[in-house]
Amino acid sequence: MLDVTARIVEGLLFASDRPLSLDEICDLTGSGPETVTGALERIQAALEEEGHAMILQEAAGSWRMVTDPGVGSSVAQLFEDRRPGRLSRAAVEALAVIAYNQPCTRAAIEAIRGVNCDSALKSLLERGLIRISGRQETPGRPLTYSTTEGFLNYFGLNDIDHLPRKREIEELIGSGGDGEGDAPSETDLFGS
Amino acid sequence: MSSDACRISLEQFEGPLDLLLYLIKRDELDIREVPMARVASQYLDYIREAEELDLDIASEYLVMAATLASIKSRALLPSRSVEVEEDPGRALMRQLVLYRAFKEVAAELRESEEIWRNAFPSAGERERWVTDAPRTTSPGEVTLLDLIEAMDSLSAVPEEPVQKYRRPELKISECIEMISTRLRHGRGTSFRDLVGATLDRRIIVAFFITLLELSRQGLVTFTQPVPFGELVLVRSEGWV
Numbered sequence: 001m002l003d004v005t006a007r008i009v010e011g012l013l014f015a016s017d018r019p020l021s022l023d024e025i026c027d028l029t030g031s032g033p034e035t036v037t038g039a040l041e042r043i044q045a046a047l048e049e050e051g052h053a054m055i056l057q058e059a060a061g062s063w064r065m066v067t068d069p070g071v072g073s074s075v076a077q078l079f080e081d082r083r084p085g086r087l088s089r090a091a092v093e094a095l096a097v098i099a100y101n102q103p104c105t106r107a108a109i110e111a112i113r114g115v116n117c118d119s120a121l122k123s124l125l126e127r128g129l130i131r132i133s134g135r136q137e138t139p140g141r142p143l144t145y146s147t148t149e150g151f152l153n154y155f156g157l158n159d160i161d162h163l164p165r166k167r168e169i170e171e172l173i174g175s176g177g178d179g180e181g182d183a184p185s186e187t188d189l190f191g192s
Numbered sequence: 193m194s195s196d197a198c199r200i201s202l203e204q205f206e207g208p209l210d211l212l213l214y215l216i217k218r219d220e221l222d223i224r225e226v227p228m229a230r231v232a233s234q235y236l237d238y239i240r241e242a243e244e245l246d247l248d249i250a251s252e253y254l255v256m257a258a259t260l261a262s263i264k265s266r267a268l269l270p271s272r273s274v275e276v277e278e279d280p281g282r283a284l285m286r287q288l289v290l291y292r293a294f295k296e297v298a299a300e301l302r303e304s305e306e307i308w309r310n311a312f313p314s315a316g317e318r319e320r321w322v323t324d325a326p327r328t329t330s331p332g333e334v335t336l337l338d339l340i341e342a343m344d345s346l347s348a349v350p351e352e353p354v355q356k357y358r359r360p361e362l363k364i365s366e367c368i369e370m371i372s373t374r375l376r377h378g379r380g381t382s383f384r385d386l387v388g389a390t391l392d393r394r395i396i397v398a399f400f401i402t403l404l405e406l407s408r409q410g411l412v413t414f415t416q417p418v419p420f421g422e423l424v425l426v427r428s429e430g431w432v
Contacts, residue, residue: 017316057311064313072310079312084321086305089206089298096298112290115207115252125337127322132336143340155304156311164300165293172293175286 002046005031006039010065014054019062019153060152061159084127094120095129099151099160100169103133103144121145129154202242202249208256209291211235216288223288228281229267232260259284362395367402375412375427382422
């Protein structure tokens with residue numbers, strides 16, 4: 001039997017239409033971060049113990065309640081016609097280049113992949129996995145792209161440092177770069 | 193080149209680097225010590241095969257083919273001790289190593305995608321799902337991308353329209369008028385004199401056509417005072 005705080009947190013996560021950050025849960029429950037973290041752990045333990053089909057997912061520094069991927073194929077039947085499809089290979093590759101190399105111009109992505117990536121970028125933008133983060137101060141002032149919180153959620157990553165093989169890839173970019181991988185001087189286009 | 197390799201279509205590759213990685217992996221070569229000349233030959237065979245099958249080859253593949261051809265030819269030449277430029281083979285090798293790394297992490301991301309896209313969120317979140325189906329946008333509902341595209345299409349228009357002007361046309365009737373004046377007193381003239389120093393092809397053509405017509409009607413005749421010399425144009429008796 002869960003305690004009152006844990007029950008409130010569970011209710012919030014179930015009903016929320018977006019992932020909730022620790023701060024938000026603290027505000028909504030009027031509790032401190034330690035209390036909330038404890039409550040989250042107890043909810044997780046309780047769900048696991050009884051083998052529930054609901055799990056807590058922590059991604060992008062926020063929490064949400066989702067169905068267990070183990071029952072995913074059955075649940076998917078409910079949404080077959082409107083569930084977003086898998087990303088194309090081109091899109092995942094372009095996304096990987098942006099994720100490890102952001103902010104990143106289209107030319108830099110194409111230099112690494114060796115092919116045009118217009119349509120991949122378009123689909124990533126539409127799905128909210130990347131955003132236009134500014135312009136690079138080089139001739140032509142090309143747009144630069146960065147990943148979004150939606151990207152972290154989509155891949156279940158807590159933050160950008162949790163990307164697989166982060167350090168290794170960064171070293172490769174650093175040594176293999178013909179200047180493309182260098183961090184450009186970015187201007188924030190939208191003053192975010 | 194084995195025939196089974198040819199049957200693999202270019203479509204399954206994400207570009208020339210992907211194809212190269214496939215060739216390297218197929219022959220179990222170490223990417224850092226790839227015999228570039230050999231891989232280049234295989235790649236070029238591949239592209240030639242695709243060309244023979246009349247497949248539409250993306251320009252990226254052809255650019256890579258050119259790079260490989262130059263790497264190959266360089267490998268055949270005796271190496272000089274002083275190299276000013278970086279060996280293109282080495283540059284390509286570095287590019288391959290980097291691309292392979294991204295391909296591998298892309299595969300890892302793909303695995304995470306497979307897990308988490310099967311974890312279904314609350315109804316509220318599901319409402320924000322973006323489907324791949326073509327979207328209809330209602331008025332007032334535009335994305336940042338739409339705005340930027342609109343802006344780009346505006347800036348692509350040249351600020352001032354290109355000014356057009358028509359060169360004055362020369363009518364056949366005007367040509368007849370001019371020829372008539374020139375030949376009035378029974379004096380002959382040459383085509384060169386008639387046309388003058390103009391380089392405007394249309395004027396030359398106009399006079400030429402006019403003369404053909406006048407000669408057909410028997411109104412002008414040509415004489416040639418000297419063999420292989422210039423023709424002299426004379427007005428016929430019939431031209432009143």
